[in-house]
Amino acid sequence: MTTERRPVSMEEYHAICQHYYAEAYLLQERQYREWLGTMVAEDIHLWMPVVELRFLKDKRPAPTPNDAAIFNDRFEELTQRVERLYTGQVWMEDPPSKIRYFINNVQAFDVGGGEYETRCNIFIQRHRRQQEMSQHSLGREDRLRRDGAGFRVVTRKLMLDARVIQDKNLYFFV
Amino acid sequence: MIKASELVDLENATQSRLIFWDEQVYRQEIERIFARTWQFLTHESLIPNNGDFVTAYMAEDAVIVSRQKDGTIRAFLNSCTHRGNTVCHADSGNARGFVCSYHGWVYGQDGKLADVPLEERCYHNAIDKSQLGLQQVRVESFRGFVFGCHDPEAPSLEDYLGEFAWYLDTFMIGAGGGMELLGPPMKSTLDCNWKVPTENFIGDAYHVGWTHAGALAVIGGELAGMAGNRADMPFNDMGLQFTTRHGHGFGLIDNAAAAIHSKRGGYVQFLEETRGEVRRRFGPERERLYVGHWNTSIFPNCSFLYGTNTFKVWHPRGPHQIEVWTYTLVPAAVSQEVKQEMQREAIRSFGTAGTLESDDGENMSTCTWSNRGAQTRKGRIISSMGLNHEGPHPVYPGIVGASFIGETSYRGFYRFWAEMMDAPDWDAIRKNDGDWDRVWTNRHFWDERLRAA
Numbered sequence: 001m002t003t004e005r006r007p008v009s010m011e012e013y014h015a016i017c018q019h020y021y022a023e024a025y026l027l028q029e030r031q032y033r034e035w036l037g038t039m040v041a042e043d044i045h046l047w048m049p050v051v052e053l054r055f056l057k058d059k060r061p062a063p064t065p066n067d068a069a070i071f072n073d074r075f076e077e078l079t080q081r082v083e084r085l086y087t088g089q090v091w092m093e094d095p096p097s098k099i100r101y102f103i104n105n106v107q108a109f110d111v112g113g114g115e116y117e118t119r120c121n122i123f124i125q126r127h128r129r130q131q132e133m134s135q136h137s138l139g140r141e142d143r144l145r146r147d148g149a150g151f152r153v154v155t156r157k158l159m160l161d162a163r164v165i166q167d168k169n170l171y172f173f174v
Numbered sequence: 175m176i177k178a179s180e181l182v183d184l185e186n187a188t189q190s191r192l193i194f195w196d197e198q199v200y201r202q203e204i205e206r207i208f209a210r211t212w213q214f215l216t217h218e219s220l221i222p223n224n225g226d227f228v229t230a231y232m233a234e235d236a237v238i239v240s241r242q243k244d245g246t247i248r249a250f251l252n253s254c255t256h257r258g259n260t261v262c263h264a265d266s267g268n269a270r271g272f273v274c275s276y277h278g279w280v281y282g283q284d285g286k287l288a289d290v291p292l293e294e295r296c297y298h299n300a301i302d303k304s305q306l307g308l309q310q311v312r313v314e315s316f317r318g319f320v321f322g323c324h325d326p327e328a329p330s331l332e333d334y335l336g337e338f339a340w341y342l343d344t345f346m347i348g349a350g351g352g353m354e355l356l357g358p359p360m361k362s363t364l365d366c367n368w369k370v371p372t373e374n375f376i377g378d379a380y381h382v383g384w385t386h387a388g389a390l391a392v393i394g395g396e397l398a399g400m401a402g403n404r405a406d407m408p409f410n411d412m413g414l415q416f417t418t419r420h421g422h423g424f425g426l427i428d429n430a431a432a433a434i435h436s437k438r439g440g441y442v443q444f445l446e447e448t449r450g451e452v453r454r455r456f457g458p459e460r461e462r463l464y465v466g467h468w469n470t471s472i473f474p475n476c477s478f479l480y481g482t483n484t485f486k487v488w489h490p491r492g493p494h495q496i497e498v499w500t501y502t503l504v505p506a507a508v509s510q511e512v513k514q515e516m517q518r519e520a521i522r523s524f525g526t527a528g529t530l531e532s533d534d535g536e537n538m539s540t541c542t543w544s545n546r547g548a549q550t551r552k553g554r555i556i557s558s559m560g561l562n563h564e565g566p567h568p569v570y571p572g573i574v575g576a577s578f579i580g581e582t583s584y585r586g587f588y589r590f591w592a593e594m595m596d597a598p599d600w601d602a603i604r605k606n607d608g609d610w611d612r613v614w615t616n617r618h619f620w621d622e623r624l625r626a627a
Contacts, residue, residue: 048527050358050359050360052264052265052266052358053263053264053265054264054265054266054267055264055267055269058264058267058268066510066514068356068357068358068359068360068502068517068521069518069521069525070360070521070525070526070527071527072518072521072522073522076436077522080392080393080436080529081529083392084388084389084391084392084529085388087387087388087391087392088388089387089388089391089401089402090388090389090533091385091533091536092532092533092535092536163265163361164361164362164363164497165360165361165362165363165526166362166363167362167363167526168362168364168365168532168535168536168539169362169526169527169528169531169532169535170526170527171527171528171529171532172527
């Protein structure tokens with residue numbers, strides 16, 4: 001994050017939190033095309049690195065987008081992920097699973113040029129079929145861009161806390 | 175003792191459902207398969223320097239794989255010989271030794287016990303450190319791929335791969351540059367028996383057009399025509415299946431190496447630039463393999479898709495769960511940019527959030543968990559597709575099936591699975607080397623088919 005950032009006003013903070021709740025609502029309601037069309041910038045980079053368990057004294061650099069990642073998507077790849085779910089042929093999601101997002105610890109900074117940097121914690125709970133339940137705890141760092149009354153996400157880094165993912169897949173949008 | 179030959183009917187190509195569920199079957203697999211076969215540990219490119227290490231698994235046994243001062247690689251159990259504590263909790267790193275966090279016992283890079291705190295004052299020097307090193311595992315490499323084995327009587331890795339090495343050389347040597355793996359691996363758990371994804375990778379092109387219909391429809395490419403099993407696709411003439419002595423096998427889709435990759439310019443260019451040299455070294459039959467797509471398993475639990483370039487190990491966690499480790503397979507000779515392009519595409523399709531990977535998980539788990547039902551479990555499952563449309567081939571070693579949508583390599587996998595489960599030792603297995611493939615009785619299938627063509 002840049003050093004020129006300043007904390008946002010109460011109004012801006014409110015607008016950003018409202019945006020995040022609206023985003024979670026769209027995704028929970030499986031309105032993926034609406035989400036992509038209204039909340040995602042066309043120059044998006046959405047990234048979830050693979051983070052190894054390393055000793056504290058290990059001085060190797062942290063992963064970059066050129067390393068192994070679980071998500072490393074531009075708009076084109078995200079579009080493909082979204083469109084797959086509208087093919088009517090994704091048997092894993094029929095009947096559909098249920099997902100809820102719990103977003104908190106939101107910090108937001110104005111970095112100028114109509115852009116904001118945010119950090120938050122996200123807890124996700126998914127239920128599938130009769131008894132399957134999975135939970136994921138992650139941190140998220142966004143760069144948001146003002147777009148009229150709302151925002152679009154420009155960069156999104158997702159930091160999953162689990163080393164071994166306790167789920168069949170992570171095919172969802174965060 | 176389970177009699178595995180009663181669980182696997184080779185003639186009719188059926189298996190008892192117990193193979194995916196039964197605790198006793200699992201315990202026997204651990205003793206007779208995982209204690210005696212070669213299992214993938216890492217790739218030399220992931221531990222290039224003196225002191226580099228990774229932690230890995232051989233079934234449920236944790237191991238440390240460590241590069242020595244002389245460049246060789248050792249592997250040893252990751253459990254302190256004092257009270258059994260895990261010695262190394264990191265995924266990877268560089269270390270001169272490993273210090274147990276419980277009482278501070280120190281092991282060298284080679285796994286030997288180097289130091290015991292209070293040895294003189296409290297053990298009164300009555301401890302033989304030379305006998306208390308971490309238990310060593312046999313380690314051998316094939317074309318940079320590092321495998322471990324617990325059984326001193328097992329054949330060498332090269333003999334264990336056997337004629338499958340002939341196939342692997344097609345790309346593991348290729349035009350000379352060979353392959354490497356990109357890590358660190360993604361890791362996830364899946365509630366399924368370890369053999370379900372292994373058999374899926376070894377020979378299931380049948381599911382591609384149906385399980386992955388949605389993903390193929392949006393990805394496009396050469397395999398899009400398979401989506402929904404369209405009637406106009408020449409499914410019987412698009413590739414082959416192979417199985418070899420020790421159960422290793424694969425299915426080939428012709429001219430489809432990069433089919434699942436959307437951004438593939440660098441990779442396709444590499445294949446085009448090198449296929450001539452592969453043809454010169456290995457002949458046109460293996461050039462055909464080089465530009466095709468492979469779905470592959472190396473017995474018992476290592477699978478990869480050559481072309482899509484995902485590389486996986488299915489670590490068993492009891493009969494009903496696995497831990498999946500996923501790496502990316504890349505040619506060593508391509509640029510860093512092309513490696514990154516290939517890694518992104520491989521992960522996007524078959525990573526933990528992959529567009530195709532996400533289709534498969536449920537099939538894997540319900541093929542396992544349906545057998546929780548006692549009546550369900552009494553039944554059998556079949557792998558008879560293409561039975562007898564297969565046989566010894568004049569060029570390709572092992573047994574070759576005529577269609578890539580077939581179950582030849584399933585049959586080869588379970589043939590060897592039953593053989594290992596029932597064999598008391600490797601000597602008993604070696605006795606079958608001469609006629610291991612007698613179950614494939616259509617000996618002239620390929621002579622006749624090739625003559626007719």
